[in-house]
Amino acid sequence: MSSEVASPKAVDYVAQLTPYVPGKPIAELEREYGVSNVVKVASNENPLGPSPKVVDYLQQMLLHPQELARYPDGNGFVLKNKLLEFYSAFNSTRNSTSRSKEPLQLSVNQITLGNGSNDILDLLARTFAGQNDEVIFSQYAFAVYPIATQAVGATAVITPAKNWGHDLDAMLEAITDKTRLIFIANPNNPTGTCLSAKDLLNFIKQVPANIVVVIDEAYEEYASSVDSPYVEQYQSMLNVLYDFENLVISRTFSKAYGLASFRVGYAFSSSVIADLLNRVRQPFNNNTFALEAAAIALSDQNHIERSAALNWQGMNYLIESFTQLGLDYIPSAGNFICVNIGTECAQIYEKLLYEGVITRPVANYQMPEFLRISLGSMDENKRVINALQNVLGKLSTDK
Template sequence: MSFAFSAKPLRTLRLKSLQDMPDFSNVIPPHIRKLVETDQSKPLKQSRSAAKPIALNLNENPFGPSPLALKALKSAIEEVHRYPEIHALDLHEEIAAFHGVQPEQVLITAGATEFLCIIARVLLASGLNAVTSARSFIVYKLATQVTEGKLIEVRTRDNGYDLDAIGAAINADTRIVFISNPNNPTGTLLTAEEIDLFAKTLPDHVLLVLDEAYGDFAAAFAKQRHVNYSHALDYVRADRNIIILKTFSKAHGLAGLRVGYGIGPARLISVFAQARSIFSVSSVAQAAALAALHDAAHIRTAAQNNSEQADVVSSALERLGYEIPITWANFIFCDVGTNAAGFAESLQSHGVVVQPLGMWGAPNAIRISIGTPEQNHLFLKAFEAVVQSVRS
């Protein structure tokens, strides 16, 4: 069969004015039009009083990346004209060995957020649902909405997860339970024993997604406080319906490179791998993450600073009359007793950026990342100034 092409010129579409432009919004599915705009999707308004504000809003490592990661990154950058290894094999094998699991039980993604979106895309559709707690990681809601699935958010208990309420909310249409441990943004923890009891109650059609993005900080706190944090890897080895999410964005200090991973039974990982984007993790990100994985000293430094400075900041805020939940992560949850967005804007005018939590269902609360001692000192100085203004 052959095709004949007309030599006639294409007709040009001429519009009289901008009002004649076609409205594309009518072809966008309604569930996409309803998506929540996150604070992170908006550009940061730069304070005129500070050329570079102190960023305490995204829970980053204030000491930056591992020196070993920087060295590996600089070496790898010479090969950026090459596509990255599609399966990140070297990093893949090292992560598996690091956690004592098999390589086929690991999937590397562009941050843990990509894995969250993959899970929702694979398991959810119109009429199906996921369950989590109110005041939990906002991406659970965003990932669910894109699929036309429904997110059931149950009440919190003591600023954390009410596992009994979550269990009661599960129904025949539930496919996922999202648990952030420690919880973002409240910093609360579920112990290994609490997770054990809850996991045993889950029906076979439900996947438990255990988000341990802040696990390095929680493990350090747990050791100090004599608490069992997590042995979720035992669930993977027992072939339970679980995915454990990890990231290089927090304690490892590689947030800008976007590397995360999930660990789970091979039968689940193989399914989610089919929905992953090709080449989603760059070659420089793979190289930096591989080096950072084994820099235990850098993690210890970050965790030690976090433990010490979390106490400093929490105590200072409590002296000002605020009730601060004990944190197990690298941030603090603070109910400021007034509109958080306005409070955060006032802090920004003093050169400090924090995260208001209106979108998390806490309109009077902010999340404060733990910085260096100097950053925390400047934050507390700015906080006191704003409080005096609010109370006067």
């Protein structure tokens, strides 16, 4: 018998996965680089944080530590009903001229809750795709799509991008009898590109009914804001959910709602799809405080309006600054923007870390010359531009 100790062997498609790489945490930068007063603009977080109402709730919950010993509501009753109440009046409560004034007809059994919207994407892949199946998504699409696809042994079909965004005609042409799932982020991460409601609706109409179409609307609150330059062309596909049994809309509380650490995502779909997703969803995948915080956050739309207004103020400032610096960028409908730093992008990213500024390199998205920069407070935005000017200036001098 061999003296070698056998090690566990994963299935090939899992063993070959490249894991998701998050933005560098502030504590890690302080620890490794010895810097302080760090600005993190790497993970598309809300610089205002959560609603003050959520903060008040959490402070009150400190008085009830016994709740820590109890399991959360595995069905998320309160949050689901708050979502239903909010989105049933969706068109009349959001100031978008691109929306119909008719209330949406939704039911609780159309909702799936996730541990962040990433959990929803993973559930969709596990439910509808497997070995010998194909999943379509675009070049420069969110990194979780290929991870979720490969984790279930399905084949990723990556269509070439068009102007850094989705080429919907190319995606339609890529459909075969093996296609089970299509992922589209609108706005797209990391490029920020935005599809018009007309084009996206026309696309969904042409997809065979046996293929699940997932519209990832993680940044909807920014694109649909009254301050957004995209408000006229952008429209959530929630408005047409009842017309398509194969349509799934995923959302998150991690971005505009400022609850990234709580990990709360959700999806609207047909009741048939929601039932299937809830069969594979882990029990208690949302904790008690996250469920309640999300429900409270949903009730404070003034906070969302303030967050979106700050975002677009900051976006205008960054765009003006990039123009002055002679840097190209990709126009974005989200709370981030990709700027073309050039062939020395990796070096510049590293030098920015020593300036106490954490941005996000996107070489893993086949965009090696770009940095993705999240919108922060105006003070943070100015700090980012000043640091970038310093680094570029020193680099030019060294040459």
